[in-house]
Amino acid sequence: MGQLLKLIGIALAIVLVSGVGVVGYVLTSWGTTVSANAVDLDGQKELPPDIAAYPGGFDILLVGVDTCEPKYAHLFGERCDGKDSEGSLNDVNLLVHVSEEPRRITAVSFPRDMMIPIPECVDENGNTRSAMSKQPLNSAYADGGLNCVAKTITELTGEDIEFAATVTFGGVIEITDAIGGVDVCLASPIKDSFTNLDMAAGTHTIKGLEALQFLRTRKGVGDGSDLGRIGNQQQYMSSLARKLISGEVLGNVPVMLKLADTGLNNIEPSSSLTDPMKIVQIALAVKSVPFEDIVFVQYPTLEDPDNRNKVVPNQTAATALWDAISANKQLQITHQNTKYDGVVVAEPEPGATPDPTPSATPTPGDVVELPSSIKGNSAAQQTCSNGNVRR
Numbered sequence: 001m002g003q004l005l006k007l008i009g010i011a012l013a014i015v016l017v018s019g020v021g022v023v024g025y026v027l028t029s030w031g032t033t034v035s036a037n038a039v040d041l042d043g044q045k046e047l048p049p050d051i052a053a054y055p056g057g058f059d060i061l062l063v064g065v066d067t068c069e070p071k072y073a074h075l076f077g078e079r080c081d082g083k084d085s086e087g088s089l090n091d092v093n094l095l096v097h098v099s100e101e102p103r104r105i106t107a108v109s110f111p112r113d114m115m116i117p118i119p120e121c122v123d124e125n126g127n128t129r130s131a132m133s134k135q136p137l138n139s140a141y142a143d144g145g146l147n148c149v150a151k152t153i154t155e156l157t158g159e160d161i162e163f164a165a166t167v168t169f170g171g172v173i174e175i176t177d178a179i180g181g182v183d184v185c186l187a188s189p190i191k192d193s194f195t196n197l198d199m200a201a202g203t204h205t206i207k208g209l210e211a212l213q214f215l216r217t218r219k220g221v222g223d224g225s226d227l228g229r230i231g232n233q234q235q236y237m238s239s240l241a242r243k244l245i246s247g248e249v250l251g252n253v254p255v256m257l258k259l260a261d262t263g264l265n266n267i268e269p270s271s272s273l274t275d276p277m278k279i280v281q282i283a284l285a286v287k288s289v290p291f292e293d294i295v296f297v298q299y300p301t302l303e304d305p306d307n308r309n310k311v312v313p314n315q316t317a318a319t320a321l322w323d324a325i326s327a328n329k330q331l332q333i334t335h336q337n338t339k340y341d342g343v344v345v346a347e348p349e350p351g352a353t354p355d356p357t358p359s360a361t362p363t364p365g366d367v368v369e370l371p372s373s374i375k376g377n378s379a380a381q382q383t384c385s386n387g388n389v390r391r
Contacts, residue, residue, distance in 0.1 A: 187386055196213060297370070
């Protein structure tokens with residue numbers, strides 16, 4: 001699926017309510033439309049009325065599921081008509097942490113093939129699924145829906161998850177179209193017979209099916225692994241974040257209304273996200289975060305000793321990441337991208353638009369260099385997809 005699905009959810013929530021007209025729309029539409037399919041999260045604490053009162057900030061889990069909706073099933077071949085077409089997998093799992101003041105956003109992507117414990121969950125038919133000591137993360141949704149994915153991520157990270165939402169294949173297509181597409185950069189061409197994506201090197205504005213193909217491509221970038229795909233998807237999310245914060249979206253009420261309407265019909269939220277005023281508060285908390293303080297990282301992993309095609313958590317590096325996030329430090333990526341990664345870092349283009357909300361120069365001790373095993377980038381960096389067609 002695509003990692004976008006996750007940031008798309010938060011971006012949606014942010015943009016949804018960033019103008020007075022949109023706030024009014026959401027206040028009258030959100031409660032009735034979204035509450036109908038809301039999901040209760042186990043262990044959900046009573047949330048203070050004011051989001052600023054959340055100690056340490058708050059977390060939003062964004063999940064992309066590969067549900068084969070009738071309207072779009074014909075686009076996805078065997079995934080929707082083959083032997084494995086039953087059920088839905090949580091192929092995209094993004095935990096977005098929004099710190100307390102000074103506000104910083106860290107979006108942590110969890111590989112779908114990471115082998116971890118899955119807790120006891122109740123499935124859609126009311127049956128209790130037993131806990132499992134080692135299963136791929138993307139099996140959690142089938143075991144117990146959004147709530148089970150949230151429980152799994154909470155047990156892995158120790159993070160309380162206040163808000164959560166899912167988006168489907170069709171949701172990605174419709175949400176991307178609602179904002180007029182997203183610009184992506186290819187350092188070298190991509191040709192992937194699995195997703196039928198064929199793109200030349202250079203900059204492209206992608207939308208619709210092509211956007212989803214770009215987010216789903218694995219064989220087309222880096223070393224052909226899910227980890228390479230995550231880096232490629234993070235490029236998309238960085239570009240999406242920049243577009244949403246720009247006047248192109250935030251300053252365009254008709255576009256925001258279209259995005260709000262699309263979002264209302266394409267997400268499955270947690271019960272905590274059915275209060276429209278909470279959405280407003282989330283928007284206000286994140287709308288002015290500087291690009292360098294919006295950081296996308298991959299959850300650190302090691303090769304699974306039992307299966308070289310799977311990965312397991314790198315607990316040491318993960319502890320360093322969560323400690324830095326908890327301390328509300330500015331995160332500095334030290335990993336140097338190689339030909340095996342999904343993206344390469346690009347030099348800023350001459351005349352490129354600077355961050356509209358630059359942060360103050362961080363004080364000594366306010367910056368943490370993450371272990372080199374943690375891949376990622378900030379929204380202030382331009383990355384380009386590392387396509388599989390070499391020059």
